[in-house]
Amino acid sequence: MDPAISARVEEQYVSNSLFTGGFNSVTRAHLMDKVIDSEASHPQMAGSKGSSCAVNGCDGKPPEFTSKPWRPLTRKLKIPAGILSPYRLLVLIRLAVLGLFLTWRIKHKNEDAMWLWGMSVVCELWFGFSWILDQLPKLCPVNRATDLAVLKDKFETPTPSNPNGRSDLPGLDIYVSTADPEKEPPLTTANTILSILAADYPVEKLSCYVSDDGGALLTFEAMAEAASFANMWVPFCRKHGIEPRNPESYFSLKRDPYKNKVRSDFVKDRRRIKREYDEFKVRINGLPDSIRRRSDAYHAREEIKAMKRQREAALDDAVETVKIAKATWMADGTHWPGTWIQPSAEHTRGDHAGIIQVMLKPPSDDPLYGGDGEEGRPLDFTDIDIRLPMLVYVSREKRPGYDHNKKAGAMNALVRSSAVMSNGPFILNLDCDHYVYNSQAFREGMCFMMDRGGDRIAYVQFPQRFEGIDPSDRYANHNTVFFDVNMRALDGLMGPVYVGTGCLFRRVALYGFDPPRSTEHGGCCSCCFPKKRKIKSTVSSGTSEETRALRMADFDDEEMNMSTFPKRFGNSNFLINSIPIAEFQGRPLADHPGVKNGRPPGALTVPRDLLDASTVAEAISVISCWYEDKTEWGQRVGWIYGSVTEDVVTGYRMHNRGWKSVYCVTKRDAFRGTAPINLTDRLHQVLRWATGSVEIFFSRNNALLASRRMKCLQRIAYLNVGIYPFTSIFLIVYCFLPALSLFSGQFIVKELDVTFLTYLLVITLTLCMLAVLEIKWSGINLEEWWRNEQFWLIGGTSAHLAAVLQGLLKVIAGIEISFTLTSKSGADDENDEFADLYIVKWTSLMIPPIVIMMVNLIAIAVGFSRTIYSEIPQWSKLLGGVFFSFWVLAHLYPFAKGLMGRRGRTPTIVFVWSGLLAITISLLWVAINPPSQNSQIGGSFQFP
Numbered sequence: 029m030d031p032a033i034s035a036r037v038e039e040q041y042v043s044n045s046l047f048t049g050g051f052n053s054v055t056r057a058h059l060m061d062k063v064i065d066s067e068a069s070h071p072q073m074a075g076s077k078g079s080s081c082a083v084n085g086c087d088g089k090p091p092e093f094t095s096k097p098w099r100p101l102t103r104k105l106k107i108p109a110g111i112l113s114p115y116r117l118l119v120l121i122r123l124a125v126l127g128l129f130l131t132w133r134i135k136h137k138n139e140d141a142m143w144l145w146g147m148s149v150v151c152e153l154w155f156g157f158s159w160i161l162d163q164l165p166k167l168c169p170v171n172r173a174t175d176l177a178v179l180k181d182k183f184e185t186p187t188p189s190n191p192n193g194r195s196d197l198p199g200l201d202i203y204v205s206t207a208d209p210e211k212e213p214p215l216t217t218a219n220t221i222l223s224i225l226a227a228d229y230p231v232e233k234l235s236c237y238v239s240d241d242g243g244a245l246l247t248f249e250a251m252a253e254a255a256s257f258a259n260m261w262v263p264f265c266r267k268h269g270i271e272p273r274n275p276e277s278y279f280s281l282k283r284d285p286y287k288n289k290v291r292s293d294f295v296k297d298r299r300r301i302k303r304e305y306d307e308f309k310v311r312i313n314g315l316p317d318s319i320r321r322r323s324d325a326y327h328a329r330e331e332i333k334a335m336k337r338q339r340e341a342a343l344d345d346a347v348e349t350v351k352i353a354k355a356t357w358m359a360d361g362t363h364w365p366g367t368w369i370q371p372s373a374e375h376t377r378g379d380h381a382g383i384i385q386v387m388l389k390p391p392s393d394d395p396l397y398g399g400d401g402e403e404g405r406p407l408d409f410t411d412i413d414i415r416l417p418m419l420v421y422v423s424r425e426k427r428p429g430y431d432h433n434k435k436a437g438a439m440n441a442l443v444r445s446s447a448v449m450s451n452g453p454f455i456l457n458l459d460c461d462h463y464v465y466n467s468q469a470f471r472e473g474m475c476f477m478m479d480r481g482g483d484r485i486a487y488v489q490f491p492q493r494f495e496g497i498d499p500s501d502r503y504a505n506h507n508t509v510f511f512d513v514n515m516r517a518l519d520g521l522m523g524p525v526y527v528g529t530g531c532l533f534r535r536v537a538l539y540g541f542d543p544p545r546s547t548e549h550g551g552c553c554s555c556c557f558p559k560k561r562k563i564k565s566t567v568s569s570g571t572s573e574e575t576r577a578l579r580m581a582d583f584d585d586e587e588m589n590m591s592t593f594p595k596r597f598g599n600s601n602f603l604i605n606s607i608p609i610a611e612f613q614g615r616p617l618a619d620h621p622g623v624k625n626g627r628p629p630g631a632l633t634v635p636r637d638l639l640d641a642s643t644v645a646e647a648i649s650v651i652s653c654w655y656e657d658k659t660e661w662g663q664r665v666g667w668i669y670g671s672v673t674e675d676v677v678t679g680y681r682m683h684n685r686g687w688k689s690v691y692c693v694t695k696r697d698a699f700r701g702t703a704p705i706n707l708t709d710r711l712h713q714v715l716r717w718a719t720g721s722v723e724i725f726f727s728r729n730n731a732l733l734a735s736r737r738m739k740c741l742q743r744i745a746y747l748n749v750g751i752y753p754f755t756s757i758f759l760i761v762y763c764f765l766p767a768l769s770l771f772s773g774q775f776i777v778k779e780l781d782v783t784f785l786t787y788l789l790v791i792t793l794t795l796c797m798l799a800v801l802e803i804k805w806s807g808i809n810l811e812e813w814w815r816n817e818q819f820w821l822i823g824g825t826s827a828h829l830a831a832v833l834q835g836l837l838k839v840i841a842g843i844e845i846s847f848t849l850t851s852k853s854g855a856d857d858e859n860d861e862f863a864d865l866y867i868v869k870w871t872s873l874m875i876p877p878i879v880i881m882m883v884n885l886i887a888i889a890v891g892f893s894r895t896i897y898s899e900i901p902q903w904s905k906l907l908g909g910v911f912f913s914f915w916v917l918a919h920l921y922p923f924a925k926g927l928m929g930r931r932g933r934t935p936t937i938v939f940v941w942s943g944l945l946a947i948t949i950s951l952l953w954v955a956i957n958p959p960s961q962n963s964q965i966g967g968s969f970q971f972p
């Protein structure tokens with residue numbers, strides 16, 4: 029430990045009057061807290077392991093501590109046993125039936141069509157396996173609730189030592205990522221920023237960082253506009269309790285804006301702010317032109333000079349011929365070091381310097397009230413705090429020849445630069461299109477982090493909720509089955525997976541440390557093979573009390589050896605020195621005796637008023653291309669590289685170290701974003717996710733290689749994430765089977781006998797009943813469930829297959845996979861919100877589902893015509909094949925609709941064509957195979 033830092037930190041904390049007992053009491057209290065936590069969060073362990081030492085307080089816990097009423101910040105809500113018990117029972121039953129069915133299938137071959145039988149059995153075995161992977165982690169779902177009032181009480185109530193009631197909440201850094209202003213309109217990003225700046229969290233603790241991976245002047249200037257508009261928007265939101273605090277969404281609310289508004293000047297204020305917002309929008313939308321003109325003007329001047337030298341020419345002609353400028357000029361006439369409006373086609377490459385601009389300076393520590401609306405101020409903010417959180421624009425350096433590691437690389441650049449500039453012990457990241465919909469969201473997340481045992485939580489994931497999706501949600505964009513069923517279920521294990529946006533991280537967890545007290549709990553098999561409990565003796569580990577606290581008391585000793593830091597984190601001393609501080613400030617100290625009102629107040633690595641040129645220079649140096657060379661960034665530290673779904677891997681690594689995560693579903697959605705409603709865009713999105721999964725499967729992050737700290741069911745869930753794309757291979761084969769059997773007159777079983785049909789019935793029935801119970805405990809509805817099934821097949825037969833191929837190409841030939849951004853620029857059509865839904869853009873991903881559809885349609889036609897033409901029509905023979913064909917077609921229905929484009933325009937022609945085609949082929953078939961001979965073939969395919 030660098031003595032200089034320890035001295036600095038010591039000064040910050042020891043001088044604080046809250047710590048009357050010095051570090052002694054802090055560490056002691058922390059130790060006690062830790063013992064209690066482990067019981068509180070693992071009640072079953074207390075009993076089974078009989079580690080009564082902690083429970084009985086053998087370390088001499090003062091009695092007043094145990095008797096103190098403890099008001100928790102969060103609660104776990106059990107799912108009613110009336111739903112959960114039958115659910116679990118059904119899972120068991122289905123498991124057994126599936127086992128019996130598969131054995132029966134293997135034993136009863138169809139000798140007439142071994143190929144059909146063999147293919148189908150292999151597929152069924154795989155489906156059974158993948159169902160188990162999907163189902164097992166869903167056995168213990170939970171719900172949770174927070175108590176914001178308690179949080180306020182504990183952290184923001186005036187006490188004798190804190191008479192002003194200054195907030196004791198920890199610092200929070202918000203990251204917003206954007207990469208390409210064409211696909212991610214700056215107006216959307218600006219609105220997201222505004223919603224963050226206006227969120228309800230102590231301003232002096234909140235910092236907002238925008239990562240612009242395109243390094244685009246357009247984004248930069250849009251952010252500057254947003255920063256300036258925030259001066260009006262944020263106090264307005266505070267004054268009138270606006271919700272949501274994203275102006276675009278707020279002004280397009282359909283409901284009455286005047287409801288529940290008490291202040292008399294609301295009408296006037298709203299009208300004014302609406303006008304200001306409209307002007308703001310005009311400015312933002314005018315930016316591309318204004319930037320172009322600026323740069324064109326420069327080039328025009330140059331060109332004209334040249335032309336004048338040659339001969340007299342008309343000015344207008346000259347301006348006409350000017351090419352798009354390469355260099356870009358900022359409004360003040362200086363040269364922009366980033367890229368042009370549209371960064372080079374592939375946003376993940378590009379070539380530009382690192383740029384950091386503090387757009388809103390860190391605020392003062394005490395409230396600053398606005399004026400009375402008279403002197404030039406547009407609105408009356410007399411009793412409103414007009415301070416704004418810090419806002420920083422960051423564009424990491426990009427040079428050819430460096431792997432920039434897509435979004436993960438961008439996030440890591442932010443982790444470092446923010447460590448230098450504000451070092452919030454917590455970090456929340458949002459995609460540019462995901463805005464704060466609930467101004468209390470940050471506080472909700474903080475309840476978990478600050479609660480007892482919260483120091484073992486690496487992240488709090490919020491569900492992704494979407495706007496602007498077609499009401500019938502044709503392509504299951506809401507993804508509710510995942511967000512309300514699977515994620516809730518994981519919450520009952522080690523915690524939800526990280527899904528890339530709307531996630532509150534503990535900074536030290538991102539730094540790759542193990543959770544505190546990590547040696548105490550075993551992982552997967554700890555319940556069966558309890559390891560001897562090793563309580564790290566922090567007290568006996570020598571040196572002075574002070575350094576002990578700073579050495580992250582509960583962390584592993586070797587881990588916290590600061591001499592290894594430069595190798596892991598790179599050469600920035602600023603950064604390295606900020607790490608123990610972030611750890612210390614992230615601790616949930618709220619319930620400690622002796623530190624009554626909470627945690628050490630907001631000391632930052634760099635006190636805000638010192639955020640000077642040298643700090644910014646340091647921040648720039650940590651976002652350079654080479655900074656990560658020979659460090660562990662992306663390997664063990666920060667967002668993990670190597671997959672286009674960096675999110676899943678990053679969360680996985682934390683669970684693998686034994687960290688927990690928590691799922692925070694708030695009554696009012698915490699955040700809201702957009703999703704691609706166009707079929708092609710949606711397919712490309714799931715293609716990227718599936719490719720990421722395949723990448724994970726073929727990497728060291730495969731859950732089969734997980735550590736012992738990973739619980740069994742959690743491991744299965746991660747295994748499922750890596751394996752699901754492979755199901756596509758079997759799915760495609762299976763989708764052709766009904767057609768093949770209709771063509772050949774054979775079926776997957778020798779005869780449709782009672783046993784087979786009974787098994788089929790039970791398997792289908794249990795699936796439906798499970799779905800019903802899932803719907804009950806998760807709160808989704810049947811339509812959402814069905815849409816999910818449909819899209820599972822659509823994605824499964826198209827994108828997932830492509831993903832498997834791409835993944836194999838990467839493994840075998842080393843071909844890198846690019847991150848195709850999802851377009852957020854929605855429909856331009858004012859009259860039709862969902863115009864995007866009907867745009868048909870061709871992609872080769874569509875080929876397999878189209879072929880499946882066609883072949884099945886034709887097969888049905890063939891089957892029918894054969895039966896009609898046969899001397900004694902045996903309709904019953906048709907049934908098996910037709911039934912399964914319909915099953916496939918019903919799933920593909922939304923896909924077919926997508927191909928048809930706008931309602932009523934294309935369908936007729938498509939129907940006519942496919943109809944004609946199907947009839948032609950079936951007639952052909954009949955001509956080749958005259959029914960008189962053919963009718964015998966179907967003989968084996970009989971009802972009992």
Ligand SMILES: O=c1ccn([C@@H]2O[C@H](COP(=O)(O)OP(=O)(O)O[C@H]3O[C@H](CO)[C@@H](O)[C@H](O)[C@H]3O)[C@@H](O)[C@H]2O)c(=O)[nH]1
Pocket residue numbers: 205206207208212239241375376433434435436438458459460461527528529672673674675713716717720847848849850851
């Ligand atoms: O080189 C890149 C590529 C992407 N991004 C950002 O990453 C985010 C996600 O991209 P998007 O195209 O919107 O992907 P989605 O499929 O909508 O995103 C989901 O899936 C991604 C993983 O594939 C996660 O990163 C996202 O957080 C998650 O919302 C956006 O903010 C981008 O600006 C970058 O910053 N740099």
Ligand SMILES: [Mn+2]
Pocket residue numbers: 459461701702703850
């Ligand atoms: Mn997105």
